[in-house]
Amino acid sequence: MTCFYLSMISIRKNMNFSYWEHEIWLKNIDFAIIGGGIVGLSAAYHIQLEHPDARVVVFERDFVSFGASTRNAGFACFGSPSEILSDLKNQPADQVFSTMAMRWRGLELLRSYISDDEMDFYQNDGFEIFLKDNNDLSQEVEGALNQLNDQAAEFLEFKPYAYTTNDWGFQGVQSVVRIKGEGILHPGKMIQAWQRKCAAIGVEFRYGLTIDRLDINGPGLVIRGKEVAVKNIVVCTNGFARQLLPDLDVIPARNQVLVTNEILERPWHQSFHIREGYVYLRSIGKRVLIGGGRDLFEREESTDVVAENLDNQEYLKNFLCELLGKRDIVVDYSWSGIMGMGKSKGPIIQKMKEGVYVGVRMGGMGVAIGTWVGKELSKLTK
Ligand SMILES: Cc1cc2nc3c(=O)[nH]c(=O)nc-3n(C[C@H](O)[C@H](O)[C@H](O)COP(=O)(O)OP(=O)(O)OC[C@H]3O[C@@H](n4cnc5c(N)ncnc54)[C@H](O)[C@@H]3O)c2cc1C
Numbered sequence: 536m537t538c539f540y541l542s543m544i545s546i547r548k549n550m551n552f553s554y555w556e557h558e559i560w561l562k563n564i565d566f567a568i569i570g571g572g573i574v575g576l577s578a579a580y581h582i583q584l585e586h587p588d589a590r591v592v593v594f595e596r597d598f599v600s601f602g603a604s605t606r607n608a609g610f611a612c613f614g615s616p617s618e619i620l621s622d623l624k625n626q627p628a629d630q631v632f633s634t635m636a637m638r639w640r641g642l643e644l645l646r647s648y649i650s651d652d653e654m655d656f657y658q659n660d661g662f663e664i665f666l667k668d669n670n671d672l673s674q675e676v677e678g679a680l681n682q683l684n685d686q687a688a689e690f691l692e693f694k695p696y697a698y699t700t701n702d703w704g705f706q707g708v709q710s711v712v713r714i715k716g717e718g719i720l721h722p723g724k725m726i727q728a729w730q731r732k733c734a735a736i737g738v739e740f741r742y743g744l745t746i747d748r749l750d751i752n753g754p755g756l757v758i759r760g761k762e763v764a765v766k767n768i769v770v771c772t773n774g775f776a777r778q779l780l781p782d783l784d785v786i787p788a789r790n791q792v793l794v795t796n797e798i799l800e801r802p803w804h805q806s807f808h809i810r811e812g813y814v815y816l817r818s819i820g821k822r823v824l825i826g827g828g829r830d831l832f833e834r835e836e837s838t839d840v841v842a843e844n845l846d847n848q849e850y851l852k853n854f855l856c857e858l859l860g861k862r863d864i865v866v867d868y869s870w871s872g873i874m875g876m877g878k879s880k881g882p883i884i885q886k887m888k889e890g891v892y893v894g895v896r897m898g899g900m901g902v903a904i905g906t907w908v909g910k911e912l913s914k915l916t917k
Contacts, residue, residue, distance in 0.1 A: 560741060563590055565766045566582050566589055567765040568591065570770070571593050572773060573725070573726065573902065574894050574897065578769050579909075580738065581913030585914075591737070592741060593738060593739070598742055601841065604725075604726055605723050606841075606871070607902060609902065610902065611658070611720055612714070612902075612903060613900065617663060617676050619631060622634075631880070632687060637907060648906065649732075653728045654728055657720075661718075663807075669709075677710070693715065697713050704859075744759075749768060751887065751891045767891070769912060770893045773875035773896070774788065774839050776896070780893065788837060789844070792824060792868075793852060793855075793868070794822050795824075796822065797822055811830075812899060814827040822867070841872065875901075876898055883895050886915045892915055892916060
């Protein structure tokens with residue numbers, strides 16, 4: 536069975552396009568957007584608005600985006616205090632807080648295009664949970680919270696962080712910080728809404744076609760071994776960016792996600808960050824979604840291969856059992872997704888040369904910045 540499947544893939548890879556296929560679907564392309572995640576769709580939408588007569592085509596190698604945009608946790612977030620504190624150890628404060636502001640503006644832009652109802656958006660704040668067994672982190676944040684609030688307020692125009700109570704009955708909790716303005720959404724509904732918006736203004740889609748290589752001098756794409764000339768290329772492949780452009784500073788990072796059976800009495804409608812954002816949870820109805828753990832499995836999860844890491848998933852399940860004080864948790868769904876990280880936490884939004892544009896490295900908060908990055912890319916094409 537596996538052999539048959541593999542041989543089908545290799546036949547497909549070498550399958551020539553017919554004259555008719557080439558004529559209708561691959562000719563006269565003004566903008567080839569590579570990647571059908573939130574950034575690719577936002578870029579396609581804004582470029583089509585910017586160039587109404589252009590033929591804008593999104594190339595996505597799977598049936599839907601198969602990286603992060605439909606595989607994430609659906610947090611509409613801009614930075615928990617311990618994550619921001621950790622960023623401040625590696626980057627200048629201006630960069631950290633301007634990236635935070637970019638996330639906030641990105642969320643506002645997203646909500647200006649897609650209604651809260653359309654993507655099940657709830658803005659009931661986010662919460663960072665500090666556990667007793669990580670007392671050092673909780674004390675470090677306590678000492679820095681006022682300053683973090685003051686610095687954040689310069690960029691957001693409000694102070695986002697305040698201590699609050701553990702209203703959810705989580706076990707082993709030292710303290711809880713509320714993050715004002717954060718929310719949750721349904722990533723599948725968000726991407727579906729973007730697809731509808733793009734299609735409505737004439738953007739075309741080529742799902743199931745992998746771009747094997749770029750000819751940035753052409754410019755052109757190599758698909759199934761065949762060179763396809765296009766006028767402009769816009770690369771939005773995030774964690775996979777180095778497969779096409781090996782020199783970019785984008786490091787893939789895989790994240791595991793689990794969704795339990797219905798174990799809550801009522802939904803939470805809020806998001807929870809733990810340990811600098813390396814573990815996160817929310818509810819989906821009465822189910823709980825938990826994800827992360829990649830800091831404990833760094834070697835295995837530093838990859839762009841979409842695959843499950845059973846050890847990490849076991850860790851996440853045990854973590855959740857302890858946090859909820861439950862033993863009878865059943866995992867109904869599990870999956871992984873690929874993020875694009877780098878030395879800097881900010882995105883790369885770049886015109887590489889005439890006709891070649893790149894919007895990648897969304898980090899862990901691409902739901903927040905993705906729309907904005909797509910819009911900025913379109914400005915480069917003016
Ligand atoms: C498990 C997980 C949880 C996350 N949780 C959150 C969260 O709660 N909140 C938040 O803000 N962010 C979260 N993120 C990050 C966020 O999802 C990403 O930053 C964002 O979706 C990136 O969008 P993108 O469009 O840049 O990339 P992607 O969504 O990864 O899209 C890139 C697309 O390019 C396609 N592609 C790649 N190579 C090729 C090729 N050669 N030819 C054709 N197509 C190609 C891929 O199939 C993919 O669909 C999470 C990420 C993961 C993995």
